[in-house]
Ligand SMILES: Nc1nc2c(ncn2[C@@H]2O[C@H](COP(=O)(O)OP(=O)(O)OP(=O)(O)O)[C@@H](O)[C@H]2O)c(=O)[nH]1
């Protein structure tokens with residue numbers, strides 16, 4: 001599992017997609033942050049940005065976007081930073097987990113339990 | 120059996136094999152559960168049997184150097200590790216969406232655990248009783264990180280031991296729930312998730328006022 005199908009893309013594509021930027025802003029998104037487009041793609045926009053805006057007309061998680069784009073999660077987060085900074089997307093961050101690795105409120109967990117029981 | 124959609128795994132959200140299966144408009148709160156366990160124990164099978172979408176896979180590249188190094192370009196950094204994982208999803212209600220991650224089986228992945236699955240509610244440790252030793256490492260890491268978990272025995276064949284025998288063999292505390300399952304079956308995998316959710320709920324109510332709600336094993 002450590003070596004995956006994306007490896008064949010080689011580092012060049014990843015470098016091009018991100019413009020060689022660092023990982024500095026990645027912490028702005030969780031893997032399950034839900035992304036929603038706030039505008040349509042415009043001419044001349046980077047193709048990955050276009051794809052994200054089309055994909056997220058309804059909410060979609062960072063990790064799903066990563067899978068559909070066949071790009072590592074960290075690369076997708078960099079792409080999302082650009083779109084967030086220009087107001088083209090909004091991000092719905094997870095709000096169940098509490099700081100310090102503590103469990104969510106019992107009320108939230110009760111809802112999870114009941115929903116799973118009713119599946 | 121050439122039908123593309125099996126009745127037990129049909130997904131109302133799935134428009135087609137090439138579709139991007141978006142969430143409902145009101146979805147706003149992503150939750151995480153991780154399925155861990157040894158190589159080939161049935162993690163991906165379990166994700167597949169309960170997910171509302173066809174299971175997806177992706178990768179994360181992680182640098183082993185400390186965060187905050189400005190020029191740690193992820194593609195040129197020699198210390199980058201690539202971790203592949205698969206996942207599925209269950210829409211719980213109008214807002215909550217539960218993501219299930221099938222963690223890679225290899226031990227070398229585990230040092231990345233806390234970063235990759237930070238904020239996870241809890242874990243299912245899948246075990247195959249013929250290969251119990253495969254799960255020791257996963258159990259050790261979960262206890263170390265204080266992630267709540269349950270143990271689910273995936274019964275490839277008719278079990279020859281009681282779950283209490285397994286508990287003893289794994290040196291599990293009496294408060295870790297254990298359950299038998301068949302990861303290929305939706306209802307059985309669903310029961311595993313219900314057992315984990317019940318455990319998390321009871322920990323959260325027990326822990327009201329305590330400093331940590333996360334210990335899967337009682338202290339001392
Ligand atoms: N008989 C039987 N076979 C199973 C069961 N669960 C999984 N399998 C089979 O076991 C094999 C491995 O299952 P996976 O779900 O891929 O296991 P995994 O834990 O994801 O494996 P890795 O990701 O490689 O560690 C597959 O061929 C499954 O069809 C089960 O409950 N009974």
Ligand SMILES: [Mg+2]
Pocket residue numbers: 162163164205221
């Ligand atoms: Mg797998």
